[in-house]
Amino acid sequence: MKVPAGWGIADTQLTELVVPNDLRSAKQPEDRILAALARSGYDADSTFAIKLALEEAVTNAVKHGNRNDPRKHVVVKYYVDARRVIIMVRDEGPGFRPADVPDCTAEENLERPNGRGIMLMQSYMTKVCYNSTGNEVWMMKLGAECNP
Amino acid sequence: MSHSLSEPLDFHVRRDGAINVVTVRGAADLDDAESFAQRLLQLIEPASATMILDVSDLTFISSAGIGAMLAAASRAKDLSGSVHLVNPRPTLARLFQLTRLDEIIPTHPTVEAARRAVGGS
Numbered sequence: 001m002k003v004p005a006g007w008g009i010a011d012t013q014l015t016e017l018v019v020p021n022d023l024r025s026a027k028q029p030e031d032r033i034l035a036a037l038a039r040s041g042y043d044a045d046s047t048f049a050i051k052l053a054l055e056e057a058v059t060n061a062v063k064h065g066n067r068n069d070p071r072k073h074v075v076v077k078y079y080v081d082a083r084r085v086i087i088m089v090r091d092e093g094p095g096f097r098p099a100d101v102p103d104c105t106a107e108e109n110l111e112r113p114n115g116r117g118i119m120l121m122q123s124y125m126t127k128v129c130y131n132s133t134g135n136e137v138w139m140m141k142l143g144a145e146c147n148p
Numbered sequence: 149m150s151h152s153l154s155e156p157l158d159f160h161v162r163r164d165g166a167i168n169v170v171t172v173r174g175a176a177d178l179d180d181a182e183s184f185a186q187r188l189l190q191l192i193e194p195a196s197a198t199m200i201l202d203v204s205d206l207t208f209i210s211s212a213g214i215g216a217m218l219a220a221a222s223r224a225k226d227l228s229g230s231v232h233l234v235n236p237r238p239t240l241a242r243l244f245q246l247t248r249l250d251e252i253i254p255t256h257p258t259v260e261a262a263r264r265a266v267g268g269s
Contacts, residue, residue: 023178030178034154044152048208048239051153055178055210110248111218116211123246 001131007086007140014077014088021072021091026058029076033087036080042143049124050085050141056117057089057137065091065135085141095134152207156180159187167266169200169259175208176216185216192220197229200262204235214249221253230254232262 002011017032019025033054037047058074066072069092077088102109104116122128125139155174162169168191176184191199199220203209221231233255236244244250256262 023181027178031154045239047153051177051208052210052243055212058178059181059210059212105246105248111222111252114211114215116214116247120211120243120246 001088001136001138003086003088004127004129004138004140007127007138008084009079009086014079014086016075016077018073018075021062021066021068021070021074023059023062026062026074026076029078030054030058033078033080033085036078037085040080040082040143042085046141046143050087053121053125053128053139053141054087054089056121057087057139060117060137061089061091061093064096065093067093081143083143085143087139088136090131090136093135095131095136097134098130153177155207157184161191163196164200164263166196167198167200167263168196169202171202171205173205176206176213177208177210181210181212181216184213185219188216188220189223192223192227192229192231194227197224197227198266199224199229199231200234200259200266201231202234202259203240204237206240207237209240209243211247214243214247217249217253230266232256232265234259234262 003009017029019028034051037050061074062068072092075090079086098118101118102115104119109115121139125141127140129138130136153175157176157180158173160171170191224231231253233253235257256265
């Protein structure tokens with residue numbers, strides 16, 4: 001899947017990192033993206049939101065998509081400027097249908113220890129979408145320049 | 149700003165009678181989430197099933213950490229205890245509201261207030 005239409009950049013502007021399927025290795029793209037956010041002047045709240053959404057996406061990829069299989073990899077693509085942050089996370093799993101994930105804020109699910117990642121990505125990012133398989137999530141957050 | 153979101157996680161446990169008062173500092177991020185969960189669960193025991201978790205200096209937590217706190221609260225409830233949160237930063241307070249964690253785990257402004265709610269002196 002290419003950068004979703006209307007997100008304002010071309011595929012060639014994305015930086016791609018491929019990391020082994022474990023959470024420690026997944027810190028590498030996170031550290032790079034956080035450094036890029038700092039260089040572009042993102043404030044603490046935006047940085048918190050983007051870090052949270054990225055961690056949710058990467059955790060889903062490692063644990064649910066790739067099922068903790070150390071032979072698999074996670075692909076992260078990103079673009080950061082002062083106007084927007086775009087992040088793609090892809091795993092090698094069979095994918096899923098986001099609509100099938102139970103509502104984590106429903107009364108009967110409140111005490112469940114998992115199932116909140118997708119809701120948090122949607123809450124903290126401006127746009128979130130998936131490829132047709134469901135093993136690739138694209139997220140975009142507008143920067144302060146686009147939030148008058 | 150991003151530095152505080154990447155500070156290593158630090159755990160300090162003080163026993164106050166049958167209550168564990170746990171102070172957590174730094175960021176409970178990707179590779180810390182599992183150890184965060186294990187440490188919380190290990191502290192909930194029949195002899196000390198109530199925990200006051202001071203998160204004043206916790207700068208970041210994801211859904212994995214929230215799940216860990218819920219698992220600890222569930223274990224505490226099974227052992228007739230409870231888990232209480234103290235003074236989350238505004239970013240975390242918003243996160244706890246959004247996930248409705250604050251409806252499962254009571255939040256207090258200070259450790260002393262949590263201590264009073266638990267029933268101590």
